[in-house]
Structure formats: structure tokens, C-alpha cells
Amino acid sequence: MMNDQASTPSASGITVIRKKLQGYVGFANLPNQVHRKSVKTGFQFTCMVVGESGLGKSTLVNTLFNTQLYPPKEIAELTAELPQTVEIKSTTADIEENGVKLKLTVVDTPGFGDFVNNEESWKPILDDIESRCDAYLEQENRVNRRKMADNRIHACLYFISPTGHALKAVDIEFMRRLHTRVNLIPIIAKADTMTEEEVVAFKERILADINYHQIQIYQAPVYEYDDMETIAENSEIMSKIPFAVVGSDKEFDVDGRRVRGRMYPWGIIEVDNEDHCDFVKLRQMLIRTHMEELKEYTNDVLYENYRTEKLTAMGIQQDPSVFKEVNPTQKMEEERLAHEQKLAKMESEMRAVFQAKVTEKEAKLKHSEAELYARHKEMKEALDRQRADLEEKKRRLESGRPNTPEKGKKKGFSFNK
Numbered sequence: 096m097m098n099d100q101a102s103t104p105s106a107s108g109i110t111v112i113r114k115k116l117q118g119y120v121g122f123a124n125l126p127n128q129v130h131r132k133s134v135k136t137g138f139q140f141t142c143m144v145v146g147e148s149g150l151g152k153s154t155l156v157n158t159l160f161n162t163q164l165y166p167p168k169e170i171a172e173l174t175a176e177l178p179q180t181v182e183i184k185s186t187t188a189d190i191e192e193n194g195v196k197l198k199l200t201v202v203d204t205p206g207f208g209d210f211v212n213n214e215e216s217w218k219p220i221l222d223d224i225e226s227r228c229d230a231y232l233e234q235e236n237r238v239n240r241r242k243m244a245d246n247r248i249h250a251c252l253y254f255i256s257p258t259g260h261a262l263k264a265v266d267i268e269f270m271r272r273l274h275t276r277v278n279l280i281p282i283i284a285k286a287d288t289m290t291e292e293e294v295v296a297f298k299e300r301i302l303a304d305i306n307y308h309q310i311q312i313y314q315a316p317v318y319e320y321d322d323m324e325t326i327a328e329n330s331e332i333m334s335k336i337p338f339a340v341v342g343s344d345k346e347f348d349v350d351g352r353r354v355r356g357r358m359y360p361w362g363i364i365e366v367d368n369e370d371h372c373d374f375v376k377l378r379q380m381l382i383r384t385h386m387e388e389l390k391e392y393t394n395d396v397l398y399e400n401y402r403t404e405k406l407t408a409m410g411i412q413q414d415p416s417v418f419k420e421v422n423p424t425q426k427m428e429e430e431r432l433a434h435e436q437k438l439a440k441m442e443s444e445m446r447a448v449f450q451a452k453v454t455e456k457e458a459k460l461k462h463s464e465a466e467l468y469a470r471h472k473e474m475k476e477a478l479d480r481q482r483a484d485l486e487e488k489k490r491r492l493e494s495g496r497p498n499t500p501e502k503g504k505k506k507g508f509s510f511n512k
């Protein structure tokens with residue numbers, strides 16, 4: 096007979112029995128149910144772009160999503176004065192591909208790195224990211240949590256200027272301050288301005304700086320059940336970080352093909368050609384393979400850490416007993432003991448109250464006894480005096496001596512016996 100079951104103890108010590116099915120059940124269709132539901136509700140993604148002015152942020156966003164999310168800039172816009180502070184500008188668009196809807200929000204940060212002193216340029220951006228987490232936290236604490244708007248930043252594309260040297264102080268400071276709050280994806284902007292060797296050397300220096308400053312950039316997780324192909328694909332994507340990208344929304348004819356690229360006197364740099372730049376790998380990671388991972392990491396790790404820090408700072412603490420394993424007999428015994436202690440405490444309290452009342456009553460009784468005794472003594476004394484008077488009178492009468500008239504009596508009423 097075929098052995099249709101195997102048991103494996105899990106990490107928590109619970110034995111999980113693996114059973115073979117005798118026939119069709121249907122739960123293999125669960126991923127399709129999730130797929131249908133997801134397609135119906137649509138997806139949502141919020142991405143932030145940070146980098147000095149003119150590094151090609153708007154062009155890259157348009158190239159990434161193949162849409163004019165940012166319309167071409169007017170001459171007036173290009174020559175306008177730069178903002179005095181770092182601004183936060185949000186643009187949302189509903190886009191659709193093969194019936195799948197995506198609500199895309201791009202948060203731009205004009206002004207970043209454009210001042211003489213850029214020391215605090217990271218601050219308004221960090222404040223914005225944290226205020227989005229606060230808004231989410233506030234919604235979580237509401238009684239009705241049915242409609243929760245998630246405006247948290249799921250990924251931050253950080254544009255590095257193609258200087259070919261190393262990271263600038265402003266780059267390091269920004270990444271150092273924000274790496275625990277957002278998924279950082281470093282990008283070498285306008286990579287077509289550097290040769291292939293220059294790009295390789297620049298990438299090495301950037302990664303060395305990132306390691307030296309212990310900056311945590313986004314790393315795709317590797318799962319136990321990932322197939323070899325997926326693992327290879329992911330490691331290839333990761334090997335390209337920081338992505339050296341070229342953006343362009345212009346198309347040209349190359350050997351009868353329509354390609355997006357940038358034209359130079361010596362030829363055309365193709366945006367979607369992996370031999371020319373890392374744009375395809377960036378798009379693959381950001382949109383095709385890791386968009387949900389980025390959202391999950393934002394929620395499960397970055398937001399969770401922020402939430403814990405915030406609540407701890409507010410003095411709210413987790414009661415560790417809620418995680419304690421409960422033994423029912425021990426719990427009953429603990430409850431019985433607690434109940435008995437409570438009864439004993441109530442009894443001693445009642446006894447104390449009773450004793451206090453008895454003492455009070457006794458004191459009152461003693462007081463009234465003393466009063467009664469005093470009155471009794473007074474009355475007895477009065478009676479004794481009266482009796483002495485009467486006896487005196489009696490003696491006088493018996494001896495024949497007239498009574499002396501009482502002092503103070505009016506003349507007309509006095510008489511002799």
C-alpha cells in the first residue's frame with residue numbers, strides 16, 4: 096500500500112501531517128480567486144523620486160510607466176526660479192494594462208539638493224514620509240477601518256548625479272536619514288553621459304560608500320520555494336543596483352524597429368536595450384516582479400518599526416502576558432487562588448468595618464451612661480435637699496415655732512398661722 100502521509104515537526108513543535116489527496120478538491124484554484132479579486136479591485140502604488148533638479152526624474156517616471164504623467168515642461172517652467180525650500184508634490188494617475196488597473200502616485204521633491212547649503216534637505220522629505228505613516232496609524236486606530244487609504248511611500252528612487260566620482264555628502268546624509276523609513280532604490284541618472292567602464296567603477300564606489308555608512312538599500316527577499324529561474328532573475332536584478340538608467344520619451348527608427356532612446360551624432364542609446372543601460376532591470380523590479388514585495392516590506396517592516404517606535408515613545412507598552420502559552424488547569428488554579436484571596440480580603444475589610452462600628456457604638460453608649468449617671472446624681476441631690484427642707488419644716492411645726500415668712504413675698508399675700 097502506498098504511504099499517503101508524512102509528518103514533520105514544525106519550528107513551534109507542532110507536528111504537521113502532510114497528506115496526499117485521494118482526488119480533486121479545488122483549492123489549487125485559490126491563486127486564481129486572488130487573481131480575479133485583485134484585478135477587480137485594482138492595484139495601488141506610491142513612489143517617491145528624489146534628486147537634484149534636472150537629473151531626469153520626470154523623464155524617467157514618464158519612461159517607466161510609458162505615459163505622460165509629467166507633461167513636457169514649458170520654457171517658463173525651465174527658466175523659473177528654483178523653490179526656496181524642498182517641496183512635496185504628489186501626482187496621481189489611473190493607468191491600465193491588459194485590463195489590470197493601477198492607481199499610481201508619484202511624489203516629487205522639487206528643491207532637493209538645489210541650495211548652497213543642503214544640510215537639512217532630507218528633513219522635509221522624512222517629515223512627509225512619517226506623516227503618511229501617522230495618517231495610516233490614525234486610520235488603524237479608528238472604530239471603522241473598512242476604508243483605509245494607504246498613502247505611505249512604497250519605494251523611493253534616489254537619483255545620483257553622474258559625476259563619476261563618489262557619493263556626495265547630500266546623498267549620504269539623505270540615505271542615512273531615510274533608509275529605516277523607506278525602501279531606498281539608488282539610481283545613477285543620465286547614465287548615457289558616462290562610458291561603460293566609468294559606470295562600472297562609479298557603481299563600485301557608490302556601493303562601497305553605502306556599505307561604509309551602513310545604509311540599507313532595498314534587497315529583494317529570496318524565498319524557500321522560489322524556483323531556480325526566479326532566483327537567477329532576482330540576483331541579476333540585484334546585481335545591477337545602483338541602476339544606471341537613461342530616460343527618454345522620444346522614439347526613433349533603428350533598423351526598422353521603433354525604439355525609445357536618445358540620439359547622439361554617433362548613434363542612438365536605446366532605453367529598453369539591456370546592453371545600453373539598466374532601465375529594463377529597474378522597470379522589471381519596480382513594476383513586474385517586486386511591486387507587491389515593496390508594498391509588503393513597507394507595511395510589515397518599515398511601517399511596523401515606525402509604529403512600535405511611535406507608540407513606545409507615547410508610553411504605550413505591549414503586555415507580554417498576552418503571548419503566554421496558557422495551561423487550562425494551571426489557569427483555573429490561578430483563578431481559584433485569586434478568587435480566594437479576593438474573598439479573604441473582602442472578609443477582613445468587612446471585619447474591620449464592623450469592629451469600627453462596634454467601637455463607635457460602645458463609645459456612644461459609655462457617653463450616654465455617664466450623662467445618665469450625672470443626671471441621676473443631680474436629681475438625687477435635689478431630692479435630698481428637698482427632703483432635708485421638709486424635715487426641717489416638720490421639726491419646726493412640731494416644736495411650735497412659726498415658720499419665718501419667705502423672703503421676697505408681697506405684703507398683701509403674707510399671713511400668720
Ligand SMILES: Nc1nc2c(ncn2[C@@H]2O[C@H](COP(=O)(O)OP(=O)(O)OP(=O)(O)O)[C@@H](O)[C@H]2O)c(=O)[nH]1
Nearest residue numbers: 147148149150151152153154285286287340341342
Ligand atoms: N542625457 C540625458 N538627458 C536626460 C535624461 N533624462 C532626461 N534628460 C534631460 O534632462 C533634462 C531635465 O529632465 P527632467 O526630466 O525635466 O529632469 P527633472 O529631474 O524632472 O527636473 P526638475 O523637474 O527640474 O526637478 C531634460 O532636458 C531631459 O531631456 C537622460 O537619461 N540622459
